[in-house]
Amino acid sequence: METYRPADGWDALGDPTRRAIVECLAERPRAVGELAEALPISRPAVSQHLKVLKEAGLVTDRAAGARRIYRLNPAGVAALRDQLDTYWARALDAFQDVAGHPDEEKS
Amino acid sequence: METYRPADGWDALGDPTRRAIVECLAERPRAVGELAEALPISRPAVSQHLKVLKEAGLVTDRAAGARRIYRLNPAGVAALRDQLDTYWARALDAFQDVAGHPDEEKS
DNA sequence: ACGAACGGTAAGCTACGACTAACGTAATTG
């Protein structure tokens, strides 16, 4: 048995190329070849990235003849958004005493 | 001159250890040593991760005597959240024709 | 002022992830 870990949504978006793919798919659904010629990488590379994004639940695919149309999955995006929301809320919660510490270093 | 690329927020959260640090800091601000003993890595490793998170604008730090208190930056988290929101909105926009394609493959 | 606590930096090693090339498969076209 292989020690196989299903890709997390954050891990998936951790790669800049995959973020570019996500941006492309946010505009409109596309086939693999379309994505490949819109990006500076080969088609197999796109295929591998799409596999990761699919495992993370960020995209869904649909067979259309010989081609395969990938589209962004709103539910997957929403899941990450909700997680950020909880971070954000808890951070604001622990942020109440910030007025008492004017020596904050932002840079 | 060095080709230095300031870390993106997504790149920063792409690492599971850094996500663990973010979760810790979401609870309450902590010093570097505190984070190190709460995680299975050494203190220098934590320091390097905090540097990345700081460059990404996800945390801010404040000197407190010999110690250095790191806290989560709500603005940085909100920035990522907003970006996900636009993806989400555009994905929903291009999702109107989904009823016409019942052969969606989710898994 | 000396020693200890705290933390950032440099050097070096290792492991994993991203990419290409080559191959195999399913579907369309002539």
Place this chain on the structure above:
DNA sequence: CAATTACGTTAGTCGTAGCTTACCGTTCGT
């Protein structure tokens, strides 16, 4: 029924991210 198009998968190479160890500057305590 070839030939072509469109994808996925595998094998293999290469760069780099993440970790530890060692070292150095700062700040607090006694």
